[in-house]
Amino acid sequence: MSAFAVLALAALAPVAFPSPIPQHANPNPNPISFPVNSASQGHDLHWAQQEAARAKRRYSSESGSERLQKRRHGHGSRHIRQPRGIASLKAWGDSYSIRAEIGTPPQQLDLYVDTGSTDLWVIGSCDDNSECGNTATFDSSASSTYTPTDQLFAMNYIDGGRTTGVWGGDVVRIGGQAVNTYFGISKHTTNWGTAQSGLLGLATRAGSSKRVEPWWEAASREWDDGQFGLYLGRPGVEGSVTFGGVDESLYDGGLTYYAHTAMEGWEAGWNIATGGVAVNGRRLSSTVRMAVLDCGSTGIVGPKAEVDAFYAALNTEVIDLKDGSYAFECSASLGINASFTFGDYGGTRLGALPEQHFYLRNADLAIVRGSGEDFAATGGYDALRGRPGTWCFGAVSSWESTTEAADAWILGDSFLKNVYSAYRVEPRGVGLAPLKSSAGGEGWEGVPSAADGVSSG
Template sequence: MVPFSSLSPLALLVSLSANVVYAAPRSSPLSLSMTLSRRAPEARSPDEIGSWAQAHKANVETKYGNPSSKAKRSSGQNLIVNQKADSSFFGSVAIGTPPVAYDVILDTGSADLWLASSTCTESACEGIATFDSSSSSSFQNKSTEFSITYGSGDAAGTLGEDIVQMAGFSVSNQVFGVCDQVSDGLLNSPVSGLLGLAFQTIASSGASPLWETLASSGAWDQPLMAFQLTRFNNDSKATDLEPGGTFTMGATNTSLYTGDIDYNDIPDNEESYWLQTVSSITSQGSAITISSGSSALAAIDTGTTLIGGPADAVAEIYSNIPNAEAGTGQLEGYYIYPCSTTVNVTMAFGGKSWAISNADFQAEQLNEDTCMGAFFSLTTGNNAPAWIVGDTFLKNVYSVFRYNPASVGFATLSAEALAMNGVNAAVPSATIGSAAATISATATAGTRDANGASIIQSLLSGPALSLLVIAMTIVFSSVCI
């Protein structure tokens, strides 16, 4: 998530609030895992859906600048939590000495880590875990102001530095925001903040993101992160929190995909957002006209629920859907269509074409007969990508974000991964895992270097995975910022 004040670094989390490696050979690579869960929303009225849709569009546009010596490497996996029927996904990190666990939104569309502070007296901070700097013996106050603005609100405070652990890895001096000012609606319990997973170039703090320090240091088996997200959209049996999938650091989980990973490089010298070029889109079997150059660039964003794009292309997508109409009022920029229609839409980013399921395209059911589509028209700033591709697409693929060479890859979900969709199960809570060693983040603003050793940790074996599970839970919340 990147602040509005930092337009060139496209880094705002789009918030959909729904009531809404080897340094040396090893005989057996070690993997660490965490479970994901999700919470199901109560049925909403058309007016409530309209308010949500309007806020979601505004949040995305604001986020993307609407002008109106190393130890042996390892890998770690976390089981994710899906909140409020695919609205958002969040995970957990442990911070400080002694370490305390916090739930944070996982956002590949921004690059800062921040938490609500224990000194926050605003209503947004009620009922969530807040960071108390006085309780950590390793915390250092940077005495530097920090602020970030999203379409759904603002967060402000100061920068600090402390030990941050995640998925069996630890960075000894991670810089993050400690915010005593948080707007209402910016955080939804149990989420305490946000973890940005994009590049340092768009970090409001100027600090190296946690993932980039680990990837650049050689701490991981492979310099990449991967996501598998579950689907509970329009599932009447879904509860507010359900199993959400898997987030992997330093490797891919071969049990969750089949075939090859189709990688496409990020444009040269564009390491900011995880950018891809939209090469083709089809709607009901017909090709959609896609502009060339910067107008075809898309940010692949786990922190955004739906898919936003240029008005003309979005209108063409719906023109192929019988009886589809442009929304009005709070649904301006969106489209409605008969729920009985099965919609077939595909997207490609220079390689293979990927289908978006009808279940994901049908973002909301407004009444018995009418549904709202997941593609909406979007206006971004001059330095922002024209397309923002969120979880509507990502739930249909195994997605990989590779540091070097900088690229994004997609693969076909395995039967094991698909079997997790719609399956109600216990939701893991934020927990703390011990770290065997730590990485020291030596990078300063504008650089991407780091030194140190990686850490390895194994705890429980995941029930649905042939992996070891780390006692930290990543949750993908239904909240987009």
């Protein structure tokens, strides 16, 4: 697919600041955050292990006493509206960044995008060059429209990293949208080490550590079409976020919308019901579960019994690595034909929707590949030592715990790169459609080598 150009639109007139930051305590002591890896580092097996564990740890602090609620979903309108603005996305292999302009005069900063968290934050100053010496920072003193607060900002990472600072307010422009909003300004970061300057959360207000209205929700008050569309390009292919509409040139057919559904404590995310994974068009479970669409997670995480069934259906040797991860022999070009299913499950519909399969490219089912010795030496997986052939570290992993999260699917980039997704404000839901084309081949040759950039961690 050709690179997608940014649509140049005049900035909207800034709206008034939202109400002051609430003073009540954060109801979630372990907020969802977005630990990132350096874009300049190779995707070695150590990195793959961290990625496989990250989504599980990202959601393991979420709790809920209710099982998945069955909700209604249905087709969305095909009425064509003019998008309010489009911003390009840059692929970094394990994450995606967007360009923001903050303050007056505007300071340009690249931010990671994340549908799995809410808060917007930027690095305000760097106190350790090894952490952020190559990172552009936001200088609040250089902005004539900056509004300080006395509220502390803090975000914890699952790898032990942390960012701390203060909350401030200013105009933030992204994709032709200009909104006065509050955001975190980090004064100290650990375990960052990237050239990106912060994060743009695209989940809802319920997930904010201070219940601050997220940037995109404030912008949506000016949209004619109350949704944003997401296309995750592959390395070398520019992706996009369309604010206030969707880009119909990127997908086949129409979007099918599925209603938001969530267990208690999961209300902030973009969650819909799924029939789970299928191989060659056959569902591997009859259970309907919650699926969290999260572009801040690299792979896919699911219930152990269903993940075990997925790997058992592959026509190749599979090794359970006993930490929620799996390796499979991938010397041959396996015709896996994997998909995730959505549709008319036991009265969860608005209209009669047939079961729909959204297929994954084979190479998206692996994070890294290498020899058995690579896996043993780099990742400590002695079960693969001395085994012949080429092995792939699976992008589909299983929960290790028995928490509420273990009943859900986390559908990260391995799934989202294969679909166009739309996130609708009212009625809240997610629209999905297959992309017109997928960049790259179907084999394993495009999967990074486990031996490249070997880490000793």
